[in-house]
Amino acid sequence: MNIVQPIRDKELIKDIKDYLKEQSERNYILFLLGINTGLRIKDLLSLRVRDVEGWSIYIREAKTGKTNEVFMPPKVKKAVRQYVKDKDKNEFLFKSRQGKNKPITVSMAYYILRDVAEEFDLERIGCHSLRKTYGYHHYHINNNVVGLMKMLNHSDPEITLRYIGVRQDDLNKMQKKMDI
Incomplete structure (x- = not known):
């Protein structure tokens, strides 16, 4: 199993959005x-137009x-x-070109992100990178690991910090100081 990483660089995120x-x-x-939003890919793909009409998305998470x-x-x-604006309320938000009204698959979402990774020469990027990117930046903006832990439905702050790559960042900084 490959461990994917968040996209840490805000300028890179802007470039990806433009692309x-x-x-x-x-x-x-x-x-x-x-x-x-930090939603898992399966939850994102299940959204319909009616689900995003208000300011909040109310969703029953597939995993939990x-x-x-x-x-x-x-x-x-x-x-x-x-x-x-011109879509039917029952239409899937991320509609596939296959079938009448079906969402894209997780595999297709992965393919989209692999294309981004190739275009921007990124490693360890996958569908879960979206959620991890949310978590990473949420933590650095709010510095509230307990709030983020609750938003991501984690059971322990340590799990959340490891999940969003903060612990790995800390380890990398320590390793860079080594010069024996």
Whole structure:
């Protein structure tokens, strides 16, 4: 199993958003929601237009079965509103070209992110990188590991710090100091 990493560089995130926006509005919105909500890829792909009409997304998480409310930041809400303006309320948000009204698959989402990784020469990037990117930046903006732990449904702050790559960053800094 490959361990994916968050995208730590904010300038790189901006470049990826620009790239995806140019390629496909659907893929851009998928990336934007993924890095700004922390939802798992299966939960993102299950969203329909009606689910993103308000400021919050109310979702029953596929993995945990827990109901969760996730607020959309204003810039994200504006982009989503533009994206769904002419879509039917029952339409999947990330609709596949296959079938009548089916969402893209997790495999397709992975393919989209692999294309991004190739374009930007990134390693260890996958679907879970969206959620980890959210967590990493949430932690660095708010410096509240307990709040983030609850948002990600983790049971321990240490798990959350390891999950978002903060512990690895700390280890890498210590290793760089070694010069025997």
